[in-house]
Amino acid sequence: MPFSALSHLACSATGKRYDADTVQGVSDEGKPLLARYDLDQVATAVTPREIAARPPTLWRYHEVLPVRDEANIVSLGEGMTPLIPIPSYGRKIGLPGLLMKDEGLLPTGTFKARGAAVGVSRAAELGVKGVAMPTNGNAGAAWAAYAARAGLKSLIAMPVDAPAITRAECVVAGAELYLVDGLIGDAGRLVSGAVRSRSDYQEVSTLREPYRVEGKKTMGYEIAEQLGWRLPDVIVYPAGGGVGLIGIYKAIVEMQALGWIGPDLPRLVAVQADGCAPIVRAFESGATESEPFPDAHTVAFGITVPKALGDFLVLDAVRSTDGTAISVSDEELLAEQRTMAVAEGTFICPEGAACLAAARQLREAGWLAGGDSVVVLNTGMGLKYPQVVSVDVPTLSIDSAIPAESAR
Numbered sequence: 350m351p352f353s354a355l356s357h358l359a360c361s362a363t364g365k366r367y368d369a370d371t372v373q374g375v376s377d378e379g380k381p382l383l384a385r386y387d388l389d390q391v392a393t394a395v396t397p398r399e400i401a402a403r404p405p406t407l408w409r410y411h412e413v414l415p416v417r418d419e420a421n422i423v424s425l426g427e428g429m430t431p432l433i434p435i436p437s438y439g440r441k442i443g444l445p446g447l448l449m450k451d452e453g454l455l456p457t458g459t460f461k462a463r464g465a466a467v468g469v470s471r472a473a474e475l476g477v478k479g480v481a482m483p484t485n486g487n488a489g490a491a492w493a494a495y496a497a498r499a500g501l502k503s504l505i506a507m508p509v510d511a512p513a514i515t516r517a518e519c520v521v522a523g524a525e526l527y528l529v530d531g532l533i534g535d536a537g538r539l540v541s542g543a544v545r546s547r548s549d550y551q552e553v554s555t556l557r558e559p560y561r562v563e564g565k566k567t568m569g570y571e572i573a574e575q576l577g578w579r580l581p582d583v584i585v586y587p588a589g590g591g592v593g594l595i596g597i598y599k600a601i602v603e604m605q606a607l608g609w610i611g612p613d614l615p616r617l618v619a620v621q622a623d624g625c626a627p628i629v630r631a632f633e634s635g636a637t638e639s640e641p642f643p644d645a646h647t648v649a650f651g652i653t654v655p656k657a658l659g660d661f662l663v664l665d666a667v668r669s670t671d672g673t674a675i676s677v678s679d680e681e682l683l684a685e686q687r688t689m690a691v692a693e694g695t696f697i698c699p700e701g702a703a704c705l706a707a708a709r710q711l712r713e714a715g716w717l718a719g720g721d722s723v724v725v726l727n728t729g730m731g732l733k734y735p736q737v738v739s740v741d742v743p744t745l746s747i748d749s750a751i752p753a754e755s756a757r
């Protein structure tokens with residue numbers, strides 16, 4: 350059994366085959382390419398029991414990841430994030446069995462590390478010398494870090510409004526960084542222009558290269574493994590470009606083909622912010638694709654994606670699993686972020702908090718039952734967004750802070 354069972358790439362819209370061992374972007378139709386594996390070979394060669402004995406990183410699933418030679422893995426220890434019960438918070442919203450997969454503990458503080466680890470490793474394996482991407486901040490920070498670790502160059506463009514820490518993360522890792530007065534689509538146009546003259550750079554925008562989604566799909570493998578090779582009733586995910594949700598669904602289909610899980614599908618929920626909800630609108634109107642969302646704006650910056658290349662795949666994953674798409678307001682998600690930290694001691698990111706606000710609403714509406722097993726993804730740490738919490742406390746002089754009696 351080779352290290353990876355990667356066989357080819359397939360167009361996500363037409364199924365047409367593409368070679369997996371050259372640098373590829375999108376299909377001839379401009380749609381994302383997805384990696385395909387010889388799953389029969391994997392099923393006969395590996396068992397979940399063997400996987401359980403491997404180191405706790407996402408590379409434990411290496412047969413269904415695209416890197417062919419173990420020596421080409423670029424790792425900062427990513428993967429196997431905790432799946433923690435959040436019972437105090439869960440009781441408040443009528444879901445006492447609620448679980449949270451905490452991706453905030455990954456290198457660079459968000460789940461973007463998964464896509465970057467696998468994407469950078471595979472790009473380097475195929476001979477790419479530099480990676481270029483538009484980002485809402487976190488992906489750029491992660492790809493800059495992994496590119497540095499791999500000895501690759503990186504060119505990152507992000508909106509000037511992206512979380513400030515992500516700029517510092519790019520700069521400290523030696524990335525060539527551009528700030529754009531606009532949204533992620535504007536940053537994308539800048540990047541496309543810049544790479545045209547640099548033949549050894551690969552453009553690695555969301556779903557414009559095939560392997561980021563492979564890294565993100567490991568969330569699905571981990572959730573199943575952590576639950577004893579079962580899936581919960583519902584998985585709630587904050588969707589921007591939707592790569593994580595597309596990846597989780599891909600993982601589920603693969604695990605079923607491998608015989609590692611049973612036939613039941615979890616209902617997948619795509620959560621967006623009221624200020625940028627193109628996929629929710631498309632879901633509600635019955636459309637198979639989204640329309641560009643006008644004047645997109647939300648504090649959950651990672652999900653400010655007005656038009657996603659993979660929107661049709663997100664909608665398909667949600668509909669195929671009897672799931673739903675729902676948006677929440679910034680006020681609701683910010684309130685949830687605090688309620689969560691008070692109840693459980695964990696400072697989650699606004700995107701993760703959006704999932705909690707959605708879970709609350711879906712429970713109130715009866716879409717979720719109290720006994721449903723529900724996993725919410727917290728996609729990043731709150732520490733990356735210090736500005737969203739207003740700290741309104743007085744500054745005291747030391748004399749007035751210490752009561753007179755104790756100062757005696």
Ligand SMILES: *Cc1c(COP(=O)(O)O)cnc(C)c1O
Pocket residue numbers: 459460461487488555587588589590591592593594651652698700701728729
């Ligand atoms: C990028 C990002 C998301 C959205 O991820 P997609 O794969 O684009 O759907 C959610 N949360 C955080 C913290 C992010 O950085």
